[in-house]
Amino acid sequence: MPQAAPMLRVENLAVTRGGLPVLEGLGFTLEAGQALVLRGPNGIGKTTLLRTLAGLQPALAGTISMPPETMAYAAHADGLKSTLTVTENLSFWAAVYGTGAIDAALDRMNLRQLADRPAHSLSAGQKRRLGLARLLVTGRPVWVLDEPTVSLDAASVALFAGAVRAHLAQGGAALMATHIDLGLSEATVLDLAPFKARPPELGGIAGSFDEAFA
Amino acid sequence: MIALLTRDLRLAIRAGGGFGLGLAFFLIVVTLVPFGVGPEGGVLARIAPGILWLGALLACLLSLDRIFALDFEDGSLDLLATAPIPLEGVVSVKAVAHWITTGLPLVLAAPVFGVLLHLPQAAYFWLVVSLALGTPALSVLGTFGAALTVGLKRGGLLLSLLVLPLYVPTLIFGAELVRRGANGMDTQVPLLMLAGITAACIAVVPFASAAAIRVNLR
Numbered sequence: 281m282p283q284a285a286p287m288l289r290v291e292n293l294a295v296t297r298g299g300l301p302v303l304e305g306l307g308f309t310l311e312a313g314q315a316l317v318l319r320g321p322n323g324i325g326k327t328t329l330l331r332t333l334a335g336l337q338p339a340l341a342g343t344i345s346m347p348p349e350t351m352a353y354a355a356h357a358d359g360l361k362s363t364l365t366v367t368e369n370l371s372f373w374a375a376v377y378g379t380g381a382i383d384a385a386l387d388r389m390n391l392r393q394l395a396d397r398p399a400h401s402l403s404a405g406q407k408r409r410l411g412l413a414r415l416l417v418t419g420r421p422v423w424v425l426d427e428p429t430v431s432l433d434a435a436s437v438a439l440f441a442g443a444v445r446a447h448l449a450q451g452g453a454a455l456m457a458t459h460i461d462l463g464l465s466e467a468t469v470l471d472l473a474p475f476k477a478r479p480p481e482l483g484g485i486a487g488s489f490d491e492a493f494a
Numbered sequence: 495m496i497a498l499l500t501r502d503l504r505l506a507i508r509a510g511g512g513f514g515l516g517l518a519f520f521l522i523v524v525t526l527v528p529f530g531v532g533p534e535g536g537v538l539a540r541i542a543p544g545i546l547w548l549g550a551l552l553a554c555l556l557s558l559d560r561i562f563a564l565d566f567e568d569g570s571l572d573l574l575a576t577a578p579i580p581l582e583g584v585v586s587v588k589a590v591a592h593w594i595t596t597g598l599p600l601v602l603a604a605p606v607f608g609v610l611l612h613l614p615q616a617a618y619f620w621l622v623v624s625l626a627l628g629t630p631a632l633s634v635l636g637t638f639g640a641a642l643t644v645g646l647k648r649g650g651l652l653l654s655l656l657v658l659p660l661y662v663p664t665l666i667f668g669a670e671l672v673r674r675g676a677n678g679m680d681t682q683v684p685l686l687m688l689a690g691i692t693a694a695c696i697a698v699v700p701f702a703s704a705a706a707i708r709v710n711l712r
Contacts, residue, residue: 352576
């Protein structure tokens, strides 16, 4: 593994949900070829952290450093258009990211036979697979995934784990919040519980709950 | 950007996309007016420019809440916001798609609807010109209202309240242009004002809309 600058470095990060701090003092790095799994109870701030890293909301404190245009974000929702076919959905994202090739992604996520089906006729698990196939067509090295395995069966979880492993082998990196064991033995686990934000009276950062745009 | 435009147009013509809805609404408004004010040709001819412009404006309003709401609901907006296209570009493309599916059919159909209102012959040309120049501003301003209300449940009414006041300058100069055209008066001033308003909207509003979306996505 070439020793290069980390693909993602987070230092002393504090994130807020609805104006209230949920995590603080968080720091980690993500190297090429590394998978980092975020663990923690519901409400600890996994989704909030991932949204902050994706740039959808500002951090309360701390720094996030990564090279530009390296991250692909996958949220709880798959962002599929139900009246478009699997191919059309995937081709759209391939065009947005300027990659254009969707064949490999269709094969990798076992969607080839569904290619001409409109997305509204897919099952929940099939939609999820299509959502994950979107990551493959982005061509971005850093995957930021929020609960990627929701509604996937065991075989699809294995399929997905294989896709992540192939991505890591190509020098990519993945950061995911998940509750189940993916079978990725090489993944590092980061427990978020120790970074839970303290109340302001115990020295935590004061939130901005009264801010109009919180 | 082209991919986003073709996707939005494709979505509009697929089932439930709402293509043609605005046009049908426009037709109904224009047909209802003679029933309301009576079939007297002279009265209709005088109010026709204003009615046609009001109808176009309301028809435009009808589909505004779909611009971002659908993408917000299925999560696409989050993904588009993290995609390599700047959000300002997304907003602009969405405005173009909205104009093609709503404004452009109105421009093309307006002369036909003008017949229903006894629009004077000289005014047809100016009706098409004024709508062609004015409706892009309606779509672009609409993205701002849609961006402000994205994520609100049943934000459609609030959207109308926010957007309609912004439509006032376009309405004034658009209807005035047609009225002057109908009476054979000088049309240069309203024409330039209308074009200027549209140009300013296109230049400024996408930035405001993108900022509003960023705030709403937090």
